[in-house]
Amino acid sequence: MDYLNLGRSGLRVSRACLGTMNFGTEHGLAASDEAEARRIIDAFIDAGGTFIDTADLYHRGETEEIVGRALKGRRERIIVATKGAMPVGQEGRGLSRRHLTRALDASLRRLGTDYIDLYQCHQWDPLTPIEETMATLDGFVRAGKVRYIGCSNFSATQIVESQWAAARVGGTPFVSLQPQYSLVQRVIEAEILPACERHGIGTIAYGTLGGGVLTGRYRHGEAPDPDSRMGRLLGRSMPGANRWAHSLLSDRNLDIADELVKVASELGAEPAAVALAWVARRPGVTSVLIGPRTVEQLRGNLAAFELELPDEAVARLDEISHLDLGPMDGSFFHLVPR
Structure with a gap:
């Protein structure tokens, strides 16, 4: 396991970050019970993982309780990240x-x-002045309750506003961002990753398997297995879940998955490991979130961090997943007379 500093900070984290959204039974959908969650955490730490991410929202707080009990007696060895902003209970x-x-x-x-x-x-709050938020977070740091602060799902503009606000109030800046990033979701390359680099923010990529599409489990012309994640979502009487599943199973995404399966087969690796390895080597990515539900899935995910992708394989994956994001190198300004 390799370790990197998170953004412009001294916080050193493992390249793999254990995401815990599946730990708990409140939400169902094939989540991990506490016994399995503990086995996953133990195996992750044994493999050299030092970085665990959770949130108060996950399973209405049950996930944080599971993580807390699992880390009892070894808290100082682990970097614990959590999130606030979302409603929990009342x-x-x-x-x-x-x-x-x-x-x-x-x-x-x-x-x-x-x-x-x-x-x-956890997300941007349009109703609260960002100066109030950054001053509050700085107070947490000064009180010793929090060591470092970060954000999740912020746009490039929101990142810049936050860092400027921190400077205005004489507070602590963000050192990290959690963005969605995968072969099927590359929009952060246009503005968000450059903003992070400019403002000293490390990225902790999530959604790296594209909702399961990049495991190779879903193919053109084949209905999802009813027991699969997409199968369960499509089978629920929830319009939002149905729309999300259909968007993930788009022709473009399935084309990417097909090429990913071919590349993985040629490398003798699992598609999920190749998808994770692709994200891990992207410029600006500090750590990659993995969200296993079983120890077996964890071991398959961790294989990605030992996998060296040949340049030719990376080029094929880059090409099939390419998005036209417009000028990203200042080329627009070449059109302006001097």
Whole structure:
């Protein structure tokens, strides 16, 4: 396992980050119970993993409780990241001083710890001045309850506004962003990754298997297995879930998955490992979130971090997944007379 500094900070994290959204039974959908979650955490740590990510929203707080109990007696060895902003039970939501203070204290209690290594804003809050949010987060750092701060699902503009706000209030800047990034979702390359680089922010990529499409399990002309993730989503009477599943199973995404399967076969590797390895080697990516539901899936995911992708294989995957994102190198300004 390799380790890198997260953004412009001294926080050193493992290249693999264990995502825990599947730990708990509140939401169903083939999640991992506590016994299996503990086995996954143990195996991850044994493999050299030091970085675990969770959120107060996951399974209404149950996930944080599972992680806290699993890390008892070895807390100091692990970088624990969690997120606030979303509603949990009867709690409010957003990035206001009132809500974040309550959310952080609740996360500390559920995790059974007196500090969070990386506390992240789960999403942007358009109703709260960003200066209030950044001043509140800085207060957490000064109080010793939080070591570093980050954000998730922020746009490039929101990242820049946040860093400027931190400077204006004399506070702590973000050191990380969690963006969705995969062979089927590359839009962050246009503006978000350059903004992160400019402002000293490391990226922790999530959604790296494209909702399961990049495992090679779904193919053109074949209905998803009813027991698969897409099969379960399509089988639910929820329009939003159906639309999301259909968007993931687009012709473009299935074309990418087909090429991925070919590349993986030639390398003697699993498609999921190749998809993860592709993200891990992208410029600007510090750590890659993996979200296994079983120890077997964990081991398959961890194989990605030992896999060296040949340049020819990377070029094929780059080409099939290419998006026309417009000028990203300042070429627009070449059209402006000087």
